[in-house]
Amino acid sequence: MSDSESLEQIRSRIDALDNQIQELINQRAAAAQAVARIKQREDADAFFYRPEREAAILRTIKQRNTGPMGSEEMARLFREIMSACLALELPMRIAFLGPAGTFTQAAALKHFGHSVETVPMQSIPDIFREVESGNAQYGVVPVENSTEGVINHTLDMFIASSLSICGEVMMRIHHHLLSQESDLSKIKRVYSHQQSLAQCRLWLDRNLPHAEQITVGSNAEAARLVGKESGSAAIAGEMAAELYHLKGLARNIEDEPDNTTRFLVVGRQLASPSGEDKTTLMCATRNVAGGLNALLAPLAEHGISMSRIESRPSRQGNWDYLFFIDINGHREDENVQQALAVLERESRLLKVLGSYPNAVL
Amino acid sequence: MSDSESLEQIRSRIDALDNQIQELINQRAAAAQAVARIKQREDADAFFYRPEREAAILRTIKQRNTGPMGSEEMARLFREIMSACLALELPMRIAFLGPAGTFTQAAALKHFGHSVETVPMQSIPDIFREVESGNAQYGVVPVENSTEGVINHTLDMFIASSLSICGEVMMRIHHHLLSQESDLSKIKRVYSHQQSLAQCRLWLDRNLPHAEQITVGSNAEAARLVGKESGSAAIAGEMAAELYHLKGLARNIEDEPDNTTRFLVVGRQLASPSGEDKTTLMCATRNVAGGLNALLAPLAEHGISMSRIESRPSRQGNWDYLFFIDINGHREDENVQQALAVLERESRLLKVLGSYPNAVL
Known part of the structure; x- marks a missing residue:
């Protein structure tokens, strides 16, 4: 048997596999349609998209x-297969923080697959309105937007909004050193957002120990400045390089190769438990120190760990501080329910912003 | 049997289908690895990506x-499956005309799937250099870039380049009416590229019969102007709206819903016949009228139809006119070979820029 014969044989095998895969995907699409029909018979306003079931499938x-x-x-391929099956039943519109080509759009497509329509919005409040009004089924928003400058604090939106968090997306973010110069030795000043400078500290110490580090409001702003100034460089992403016609002097200079940024999926829906969930709480108290104590004790008592806490001075209502807390577990878990009952008594205001599956992809 | 029981049953069926699909995709990946091993044994420089085979599979x-x-x-899902299988063997870098988020990047991902790395370049010559040097395996370039302004004529690049065309991508392009105003009755002037104004003529006649139409170099330029001028609107794409903070007064206003733009895939590889191919020729002649005649006759004689012809004044070499011609068929087809032999005698210069599969997706 010659090599070329066996190449032919393998190719026939691939063709046969493709035929089977296609047949099974169509069977899956038909089954998804059957699910949708049953759901609609039970409840005309049923949600076809179930974040908890998708997360569980991808985990498996x-x-x-x-x-x-x-x-x-493999999980990414199934994300696309599920996305295409769902689109047969319900074409989805996902609002995201524009412009097109940002990390937020990439996060939306990573979470929902490419069979959805992504709609760029100019601000985070616009995204909330678009989802509240039903023009979009879901919205994708950055939690902390270090790379493009924070305009609105996303979590503050939940004070006045009825929307829930029904998912999270983690995106790996790369930083590049951008400049008009093509020689590292020419760089006297490095501009960037404070957080990005911090994320590249080791690299800067090693490669540009004598360059002045200048903090600006956003990485895009840094790139804009550097576009007009010789002898300077900006730390920013791919898009900024293109927008301001800068060269990439060094790529992926972040100290942690796993530099990730988190995005939230917001919707009008409460996600059911998927088995590996987290819950985001918003609590209001009169003062930070006492407030914090009153919150931490009941969580610890019920064996609930926190993955994130942030206190913010409140600019609304009659309380002074807001806490945003991510805890492990789902609001329907018994220990979470018990802890929430205590928290409700202890804090001025308690709002569960959502229980949702941990990011899978 | 209750509805909720049968919902459970269908979901189990979906889970079983997912299991089978996953198993088959892994078998497909293993087979693709086997093909790569054989190819590499035969020829260390073999091309793992075969445009003609991918096109034939998608067509089937x-x-x-x-x-x-x-x-x-379904074809889109298989594009992703093939993309993921190929990435196991050879991580591919695809150079495209940046910035990120343009139609050209979308075209690159549509053609190669999401398992490739797309690398933004600042100009079309940069893309050619990146592929010629081997830094990227393929490049994706617009043929006529009406929406973003023509800077370099892509086809002119082939005069001096050794690269071949090894694929084409068709993208549906939508036009929107963008403005600072939120009321159509306030619009006195509409700016856009000539081609975009023409593509929205019916809509403009019906909805803005009294507005002045002003031609500018690109749709992005139109959006920039409109960002500074009240009472005006631009016809442009999604991205321009975001970049210049304009509102979409009306969406998808193109007269032809199938308004498509064509992109070419360039590489260092000659694609073999896929069964449905086209061939792009570059010919040089001393004058248009006589030259055209000398070209059309042998094509017609051999039953070859043209899908596109463009004449351009040459700025290089010692000829006066260049023709770029797309014909149906592959350079290895007998009738194409015969016609090319005649053309070679008749024209000052004949270069086959590539034979490649018709766009499938």
Whole structure:
């Protein structure tokens, strides 16, 4: 048997596999349609998209994957298959913080797959309005937007909004050193957002120990300045390089290769438990120190761990401080319910912003 | 049997289908690895990506598709599956005309799937250099870039380049009416690229019969002007709206809903016949009228139809006119070979820029 014969044989095998895969995907699409019909019969306003079920499916796929295809890549393919099946029943519009091409759009497509329509919005309040009005089914917003400058604090939106958090997306973010210069030795000043400078500190110490570091409001602003100033460089992302016609002097200079940024999915829907969930709480208290104590004790008592806490001075209502807390677990979990009952008595205001699956992809 | 029981049953069926699909995708990935091993044994420089085979597979998938999933969507899923299988063997870098978020990047991802790395370049010559040097395996370039202004004529690049065309991508392009105003009756002037104004003529006649139409170099330029001028509107795409903070007064105003723009894939590779191919020729002649005649006759004689012809005054070499001609068929087809032999005698210069599969997706 010659090599070229066996190449032909393998190709026939691939063709046969493709035929089977296609047949099974169509069976899956038909089954998804059947699910939708039953749901609609039960409740005309039923949600076809179930974040908890999608998360559970993707987790299973990653766990049982044997290769040779990588687990991440396999999960990504199933994200697309599920996205295409869902689109058959319900074409989805997802509002995101524009412009097109930002990390937020990439996050929306990573979470919902490419069979949805992503709609760029000019501000975070616009996204909330678009979802509240039903023009979009879901919105995707950055939690902390270090790379493009914080305009509105996303979490503050929940004070006045009826929307819930029904998912999170983690995106790996890369920083580049951008400049008009093509030689590192020419760089006297480095501009960037404070957080980005911090994320590249080791690299800067090693490669530009004598350059002045100047903090500006956003990485895009840094790139804009550097576009007009010789002898300077900006730390910013791919898009800024293009917008301001800068060269990439060095790529991926972040100290932590796993530099990720978190985005939230907001909707009019409460996600059911998926087995691996977190819950975001908003609490208001009169003072930070006492308030914090009153919150931490009941969580610890019920064995609930926190993954994030942030206190913010309130500019609304008659309380002084707001806490945003991410805890592990779902609002329907018994220990979470018990802790929430205590928190409700202890704090001036308690609002569960959402229970939702941990990011899978 | 209650509704909720049968919902459970359908979901179990979906889970079982997912399990089978996953197993088959891994078998497909293993087979693709086997193909790569054989290819590499035969020729260390072998091309793992075969445009003609991918096109043939996608065509078959569309033709045999029974639904309920749509044929386009099914082909898109297989594009991703093939993309992921290929990435196991060879991580691909695709250079495109930046910035990120343009139609050209969307075209690159549509053609190669999301398992490739897309690298933004600042100009079309940069893309050619990146592919010629081997830094990127392929490049994606617009042929006529009406929406963003023509800077370099892409086809002129082939005069001095050794790269071949090895694919084409068709993208549906939408036009929007963008303005600072929120009321159509306030619009006195409409700015856009000539081609975009022409593509929205019916809509403009019906909705803005008294507005002045002003031609500018690109739709992005139109949006920039309108960002500074009240009472005006631009016809441009999604991205321009975001960049210049304009509102969408009306969406998808193009007269032809199938308004498509064409992109070319360039590489260092000659694509083999896929069964449905076209060939792009570059010919140089001393004068248009006589030159055209000498070209058309042999094509007609050999039953070859043209899908596109463009004459351009040459700024290089010792000829006066260049013709770029797309013909149906592959350079290896017998009738094409015969016609090319005649053309070679008749014209000052004949260069086959590439034979490649017709766009499938």
